[in-house]
Amino acid sequence: MNHEPKNLTDALWRIYNRPDPPPLWQGGGNLPWNDPDFSARMLREHLDESHGAASRQSAERAAQLDWLWERLDLRPGSRVLDLTCGPGLYAVPLAGRGADVTGVDFGPASIGHARQLAERKGVGDRCRFVEADVRDYEPEPEAYDAAIFLYGQLAVFPRHEAAALLAKAAGALQLGGRLVVELLDPARVDKKDSSWWYTDDSGLWGDRPFLHLGERRWNAAEQTSVERFYILHLETGAMDEIVLCDQTYEAEEMTGMMRAAGFREVESFTAWAGLPLYDAAEWIVYIAQR
Ligand SMILES: C[S@@+](CC[C@H](N)C(=O)[O-])C[C@H]1O[C@@H](n2cnc3c(N)ncnc32)[C@H](O)[C@@H]1O
Numbered sequence: 001m002n003h004e005p006k007n008l009t010d011a012l013w014r015i016y017n018r019p020d021p022p023p024l025w026q027g028g029g030n031l032p033w034n035d036p037d038f039s040a041r042m043l044r045e046h047l048d049e050s051h052g053a054a055s056r057q058s059a060e061r062a063a064q065l066d067w068l069w070e071r072l073d074l075r076p077g078s079r080v081l082d083l084t085c086g087p088g089l090y091a092v093p094l095a096g097r098g099a100d101v102t103g104v105d106f107g108p109a110s111i112g113h114a115r116q117l118a119e120r121k122g123v124g125d126r127c128r129f130v131e132a133d134v135r136d137y138e139p140e141p142e143a144y145d146a147a148i149f150l151y152g153q154l155a156v157f158p159r160h161e162a163a164a165l166l167a168k169a170a171g172a173l174q175l176g177g178r179l180v181v182e183l184l185d186p187a188r189v190d191k192k193d194s195s196w197w198y199t200d201d202s203g204l205w206g207d208r209p210f211l212h213l214g215e216r217r218w219n220a221a222e223q224t225s226v227e228r229f230y231i232l233h234l235e236t237g238a239m240d241e242i243v244l245c246d247q248t249y250e251a252e253e254m255t256g257m258m259r260a261a262g263f264r265e266v267e268s269f270t271a272w273a274g275l276p277l278y279d280a281a282e283w284i285v286y287i288a289q290r
Contacts, residue, residue: 008232011239015230021217022228022243029226029245030156034133039109041204046087046110052278055089055151060277064150065093067275071287072146072178074099081144081172083134083165084153088114088127095123102144103129104137135161139172147172147179152283154181155246159257162247166261166288173290179263181286185270186248188282189225191218199234209234223248254286263288 032038045054052060068090074080076098082091085103087110095101095118105111111131118127130137135157147169154162169179195215205212211232218225224247231240249257255266266288272280 008237011230011232011237014239014241015213018228021219022215022226024219024222024224024226025158025245026243027241029158029243031242031244033110034106034108036108037207038204039107041207042107043087043109043113045204046089047113055086056277058089060275061089061093063275063277064272065090065097067272068148068180069094069097072148072180074146078145079143081139081147081169083147083149083169084151085114085129086110086151088117088129090148090150091127091129092117092121092123095126096121098126100126101128102139103127104132104134104139105129106131106133134165134168137168139168141171142174144172145174145177147177149179149181151182152184152246155183155248156244157247158245159247163257163261166258166263170262170288170290175290177290179258179286179288179290181254181258181288182283183254183286184246184248184282185284186223186250189218189246189248190216191220191225193217205229205231205240206233223250251284254284258286258288261288263290265289 033042042054049057078099080094080099080101082101082103085091085105086107088103091101091103091114103114108131111129114129118124154165157165173179193216197211197213199209199211201209211234213230214227216225216227224245227244229242251268258266266286269285272283272285
C-alpha cells in the first residue's frame with residue numbers, strides 16, 4: 001500500500017492522475033488489518049470506549065452477547081467459531097459463560113490482545129486464537145455448534161469469496177448449528193459520492209503528522225460502496241493508498257447465498273431486532289441454520 005513517492009510533488013501528481021472511480025477491489029479492497037503497525041494502532045481504537053467504530057462499546061456488546069446466547073441456543077460446553085474475532089471482545093466473554101471458543105483473525109495485535117485477555121479472565125483453557133486469513137483457514141469439519149461473523153466483515157470480500165466463506169462456515173457446523181452474519185442494510189448505505197480531508201498529529205493512519213484525503217463512490221451496477229484513502233506522511237512524503245470496498249446484499253440475495261452454501265433455514269433481523277445499539281438501524285443480522 002505504501003508507494004514511497006520521491007517527494008510530495010510525486011504524491012500529488014499520483015493523486016491528480018488517480019482513476020475515478022477507484023477500481024473495485026483494488027489491492028484486495030480491505031483495510032490493512034494484518035499490517036503490524038496498523039494492527040497496533042487499530043487495537044487502540046478497538047479498546048477505546050469513547051466510540052464504537054472498530055468494536056462496539058462494552059455495554060452494547062453485553063446486550064449483543066445476551067441476544068446471541070439465547071438465539072444461538074448456547075450453553076456451557078457449546079463450541080463457537082468467531083470469524084474475524086478482532087481482540088476477542090466477544091470470544092472471551094462467551095468463554096466466560098462456559099463456551100469453548102475458537103477465534104480467527106489476521107490482525108497480529110488483535111490476536112495478541114485476545115490471548116492475553118483470555119488468560120487475564122481465567123478462560124485461556126476455553127479459548128483458542130488463530131492468527132490467519134479467514135479465507136485460508138480450514139476449520140475442523142462439523143466441530144462447532146455456532147459460528148459468528150460480526151460487524152459487517154463478510155462484506156469486505158467480493159461475492160465469490162463471501163460465498164466460499166459461507167460454505168466454509170456451514171462445513172464447520174454440526175447439523176442444526178447456527179451461523180450469525182451481521183451485514184449493512186442496503187437501504188441504509190450512503191450512496192452519495194463524497195470526499196473529505198483532515199490532518200492529525202497521530203491516529204489510526206500513523207504516529208507522526210499526516211494528511212488524510214478520502215473519497216467515497218457508489219457502484220450501482222455492483223451495489224458496492226468504494227472508499228479510497230490517500231495518507232500523506234508529512235515528514236517523509238511517503239504516501240499510502242487504500243481502497244476499501246463494502247459489498248451490499250439485498251436480503252433475498254444473502255438468503256439465497258446462505259441456502260446455496262448449505263444452510264436449511266435463514267432468519268433475518270433488521271436493526272438487531274431492536275437491541276439498543278448506537279448504529280442498530282444500519283444493520284441486518286442473519287441467523288442461518290444448517
Ligand atoms: C471491525 S473489526 C471487528 C472485530 C470483532 N468482530 C469485533 O466486533 O470486535 C474487523 C476485524 O476483521 C478482521 N479481518 C478483516 N479481514 C480479515 C481476513 N481476511 N481474515 C481474518 N480477519 C480479517 C480484522 O483484522 C478485524 O479484527
